[in-house]
Amino acid sequence: MIRVGLTGGMGAGKSTVAATFVERGAYLIDADKIAREVVAAGTPGLAALVEAFGDDILDPAGELNRPGLAAKAFVDDESRATLNRITHPLIGARTTELLDAAPGDAIVVQDTPLLVEGHMAPFFHSVIVVDADVEMRVHRLVNSRGLDEADARARIAAQATEEQRRAVADAWLVNHGTHDDLAQQATDLWTQRLVPYELNVRRGIVAEPVAELVAADPDPAVLGTRLTNRLWALAGERATAVEVIGAATGIRAVTALQITARDEAAATELPDLLRAGGFPADGDGAYASADPGRPARVTVVA
Template identity: 40%
Template structure:
């Protein structure tokens, strides 16, 4: 099952995008609607809210007076916390019940206005943000809801701004213009990314990647490689729970200023490889199926005893729009240490970084496949290992605690 979080500021037009996704075949879970449903007359939820805030939040017909409740909690963090403590568990339980009725292959759209504000992005395979200018949103809210400028400004101020939304957006859907343009953008997204992603998760396979190596320019802020990596690591931490001892961004995209393929290399540290095997199912459901085969790292002198196997587990992202290599290694083990040490050395040594970049550019231009490209780089790491080791000894380098 593919879970997509859909969010956007008030008046941005999430309903337009949600309707377009449903037309493509998605199933909608509307958090606002569920929060209304669990507070209907006669429900345990409404009884709990009355007990918390008193009968003044009821209308004459004994239903919830939502404007009155909004006035009670607006601007009062403690009151809002109390309300959320009642409503959020009920919404989660109802959401879980509705998901249980859907097919395992479903694409589920979670319409959640406060994904950014409540830091919910790690719960979804993708986060779609619907955006529009403040002027467009204001005009829509005045026209469609009869809201005053003051009311609109207060609601916008209470929500995350576009910079915060852009930071978590796997996809930004521009809904500033004609509805037809946004609908066409959604259709293309479904065809090119969402449907293949769902198919890959169902089949437990990684997404297809270009055969030839190609170095990419680092993405502009706010969705830098570092930001994207941390977002994926947050999802992996959530999926793996206590079995995840450490989670780090490694490889070329973790070194600012270094040319790189647009592939995030990530490292999960575990207690042992039995724990890595336990994580396989959880990571597959999170969108990172394990690849078959015997995966291991090239040993380096001094990091482990002679003949020590540097075995690991290897996963790839099922998302065709975001390539990820996921290395699951024993935390504190030699392969785990080397990945962090090499990254930190390249970050610190300008000359080494320049030499490595020249090599990468040369090999990207002369090798025919990513596999050939990776194999051609390996001797460079063996040659530079004495320099890396000397740097670590000179600086007192140590890996982060786990």
């Protein structure tokens, strides 16, 4: 199983990519859907919100009035913290339930609008960003979703920047064409990269790099940082250092990294964690990427 983080700004076309993946067998976890579920009528989550913010956040049918909640929850940092303290644990618990229910050979796609803002990228095997020009996104939000133009621009401006998204992206899908154009990009990514990646992880096989995928890296300059962050997420307290010891400079060049294990006991725990995280043993005493679009080799020293 691999976990794929799917994100992008409002109006970029993320839902089209998610639907395309689902049609091909993805196990979808929708963060927005979970956020609604945990505060639906009759849930402990909604009861907690009413206790914290008052029963005037409910509509006549007893459902959550989201604009009414927003008017109270986003007035200051303390109110926002109260909202997060109630909802975040519930969302996390439900997400864990769904992950635990995923098949062992699943490609789990987690549709997560605030993936970048929440600093969640290192915890996924791969991060996919869907992008579109700001003016195009504003047009879609106004004409398809009925947002006021000023509101649409304000919401876009409040989200992560393109630079921030590129820093964490393993794949970058550009939605400047038709629905079918974007769906085809998603299909190609699914077939050429995600399916082989999942199979490699499940079988513990190092990937054969695919030049076209490597060349399309959204931001090669930060690949080392991206990989370092992923390895820290896998190793956790078992490591005292994770560093790049050889940067990739060509299409098929491999980024070399080194993990310094806390001690011998920690070093013995790392192989299973690395394999599950997308870095199986390479047969030469090191570990290498199972992702055909991201060549990397990892050594562990104690």
